[in-house]
Amino acid sequence: MKLRIADRAFVGLTVLAVLLILAMLAAVIGNIVVNGWEQVTWEFLTAAPTQGMTKGGIFPAIYGTVLLVLLMTIFVVPLGVCVAIYFSEYADRESWLYRWSRQAVNNLAGVPSIVFGLFGLGFFVQFVGGAIDDAFFGARLTYGQPALIWAALTMAVLTLPVVIVSVEEALRAVPQSYRDASYALGATRNQTVFRVVVPQALSGLLTGGILAVSRGAGEVAPILFVGAAYYLPQLPSRLNDQFMELGYHIYVLSTQSPDVEATKPLLYGTVLVLLLLTFLLNVTAIAIRSRLRMKAASLR
Amino acid sequence: MASRAQHRWKDWLIERVIYLAAVVAISLIILIFLFVGREALPVLISAEVHEEVTLDNLLLAQEYGTPGARLPYVWQPVSEVPKYSLMPLFLGTLKVTLMAMLFATPLAIAAAIYTTEFAPRWLREAIKPVVELLAGIPSVVLGFFALIVLASWLQDVFRFDFRLNAINAGIALGLAVIPIIYTISEDALSAVPRSYRNAAYALGASPWQAAWGVVLPAALPGVFAGVVLGFGRAVGETMIVLMASGNAAITSWNFAESVRTLSATIAAELAEVVFGSAHYHVLFLIGTLLFAITFVLNWLGAQMVGRLRRRLTGAVR
Numbered sequence: 001m002k003l004r005i006a007d008r009a010f011v012g013l014t015v016l017a018v019l020l021i022l023a024m025l026a027a028v029i030g031n032i033v034v035n036g037w038e039q040v041t042w043e044f045l046t047a048a049p050t051q052g053m054t055k056g057g058i059f060p061a062i063y064g065t066v067l068l069v070l071l072m073t074i075f076v077v078p079l080g081v082c083v084a085i086y087f088s089e090y091a092d093r094e095s096w097l098y099r100w101s102r103q104a105v106n107n108l109a110g111v112p113s114i115v116f117g118l119f120g121l122g123f124f125v126q127f128v129g130g131a132i133d134d135a136f137f138g139a140r141l142t143y144g145q146p147a148l149i150w151a152a153l154t155m156a157v158l159t160l161p162v163v164i165v166s167v168e169e170a171l172r173a174v175p176q177s178y179r180d181a182s183y184a185l186g187a188t189r190n191q192t193v194f195r196v197v198v199p200q201a202l203s204g205l206l207t208g209g210i211l212a213v214s215r216g217a218g219e220v221a222p223i224l225f226v227g228a229a230y231y232l233p234q235l236p237s238r239l240n241d242q243f244m245e246l247g248y249h250i251y252v253l254s255t256q257s258p259d260v261e262a263t264k265p266l267l268y269g270t271v272l273v274l275l276l277l278t279f280l281l282n283v284t285a286i287a288i289r290s291r292l293r294m295k296a297a298s299l300r
Numbered sequence: 301m302a303s304r305a306q307h308r309w310k311d312w313l314i315e316r317v318i319y320l321a322a323v324v325a326i327s328l329i330i331l332i333f334l335f336v337g338r339e340a341l342p343v344l345i346s347a348e349v350h351e352e353v354t355l356d357n358l359l360l361a362q363e364y365g366t367p368g369a370r371l372p373y374v375w376q377p378v379s380e381v382p383k384y385s386l387m388p389l390f391l392g393t394l395k396v397t398l399m400a401m402l403f404a405t406p407l408a409i410a411a412a413i414y415t416t417e418f419a420p421r422w423l424r425e426a427i428k429p430v431v432e433l434l435a436g437i438p439s440v441v442l443g444f445f446a447l448i449v450l451a452s453w454l455q456d457v458f459r460f461d462f463r464l465n466a467i468n469a470g471i472a473l474g475l476a477v478i479p480i481i482y483t484i485s486e487d488a489l490s491a492v493p494r495s496y497r498n499a500a501y502a503l504g505a506s507p508w509q510a511a512w513g514v515v516l517p518a519a520l521p522g523v524f525a526g527v528v529l530g531f532g533r534a535v536g537e538t539m540i541v542l543m544a545s546g547n548a549a550i551t552s553w554n555f556a557e558s559v560r561t562l563s564a565t566i567a568a569e570l571a572e573v574v575f576g577s578a579h580y581h582v583l584f585l586i587g588t589l590l591f592a593i594t595f596v597l598n599w600l601g602a603q604m605v606g607r608l609r610r611r612l613t614g615a616v617r
Contacts, residue, residue, distance in 0.1 A: 017410030082321030101322040110598035112536020218438025221538040
């Protein structure tokens with residue numbers, strides 16, 4: 001009898017933990033939705049901020065975020081897909097290249113985001129950008145300063161493991177029998193990989209891309225020093241322009257605003273937009289992936 | 301029809317590109333270390349930087365303050381006499397991280413136990429995506445929530461002297477850490493073979509005795525790995541602590557006081573620092589330290605996952 005009570009209590013505690021986590025999630029999201037809902041109007045999404053950021057909209061920040069993640073995708077997806085193909089299809093498990101690159105990707109996933117910011121500043125802005133200026137612009141400051149292109153590259157390095165992990169999972173979900181059948185028909189390894197395996201894993205590629213975009217849209221620390229700007233009167237139009245960004249906008253509005261109460265409605269609106277953006281992307285990715293997993297399970 | 305030679309040439313090229321991608325992945329992590337470390341190096345070797353700051357200043361007690369009230373550890377890089385003691389920052393990072401782990405670890409592990417051991421199947425399939433959603437909340441949003449909302453709630457209840465403090469930042473940071481610990485623990489627990497549980501039941505154990513006495517110990521390396529990796533994330537996380545901790549570099553063990561962490565120091569100061577100054581190099585040194593700390597923690601975590609795998613392979617499923 002005593003045992004049964006202890007049993008119940010223990011199970012009850014674990015239930016409580018789950019409920020508490022759900023409650024906190026609900027509190028965060030609920031608070032933001034309730035306070036931000038009224039703010040998100042068509043005008044808010046399409047207008048520029050006015051009157052010292054206390055009125056107007058957030059269009060430049062949305063524009064900058066979209067531009068940033070699109071550029072980032074161009075860099076990160078091809079590289080990530082190639083590394084995933086290497087891991088899943090080409091690598092010899094005993095080779096030093098496999099062990100080192102696997103280790104490198106694992107470590108890359110654990111590097112703090114602020115360190116990527118330092119890396120972006122030290123490597124992309126100063127080293128690469130400085131070298132471009134010296135070579136093509138007669139040392140005139142053109143690319144050797146914080147800019148959209150360097151922020152996109154920094155973000156690409158940060159999201160690389162995200163892409164690799166989900167593309168690799170999709171590649172591994174393709175049954176071995178497909179590869180065997182392709183080889184039996186006389187196909188080479190490259191033909192097998194690119195005409196049989198990769199087309200089967202396309203949805204995984206999509207998931208990887210979406211998750212990377214969602215992660216990239218939400219990170220702020222890496223772009224603090226490599227191109228994000230507090231306020232710009234014009235939209236960025238060149239690769240070496242600075243840009244406004246949603247997450248950075250939230251950070252500056254909530255910490256550096258002279259009048260926090262006046263900016264609060266605007267702030268809530270911005271947070272809700274960023275939250276909706278990342279949630280929609282994540283939900284899409286999770287849905288695609290669970291379909292992929294079910295398909296993979298039915299093929300086994 | 302492409303000739304055979306052309307085919308071979310194309311095959312060769314494709315294979316080179318694929319292998320090159322793996323090499324790029326390796327070089328990226330090396331480049332990060334080199335280029336962050338390169339800017340940190342002057343703190344150790346440059347005589348010019350040593351005029352302003354030495355390792356001694358960074359780590360050991362100094363004679364700052366008035367003779368009446370000595371302040372051995374001060375971080376105040378922008379002042380008449382720049383003071384560069386890292387101790388308040390180490391202490392701040394430790395306090396916030398400890399708070400986050402105290403908050404997140406029991407919750408995440410208990411939730412993982414419920415999910416794998418007691419929850420009906422449909423509920424298990426529902427809980428996992430929800431936790432993934434929690435993981436998908438951008439850290440700047442959690443920072444915003446802690447700064448604007450959570451801090452006021454805590455203030456109303458506990459009446460802290462400082463509205464923004466280690467407890468506030470730690471709880472928000474815990475929200476970011478929970479999904480990591482949960483996901484890895486859940487993986488580890490569900491990797492424990494069914495036969496372990498059946499053996500426990502056959503010996504007359506109740507469900508919680510089986511979970512607590514058999515499954516959890518078997519999965520322990522994996523659960524530890526989750527905690528270690530969560531710790532690594534908490535140490536390096538920037539936006540949450542930057543916004544929610546108050547950012548005052550105070551040397552004290554009081555959790556209700558404002559704190560400044562290593563990561564937040566870089567984020568707050570690098571944008572305004574003079575390029576190439578001693579302050580600039582010290583910030584990169586802090587970055588290198590963060591990189592090294594998380595590197596070691598990730599390595600430890602990976603070792604533990606490997607140990608779990610070795611322990612469970614060979615067991616009958």
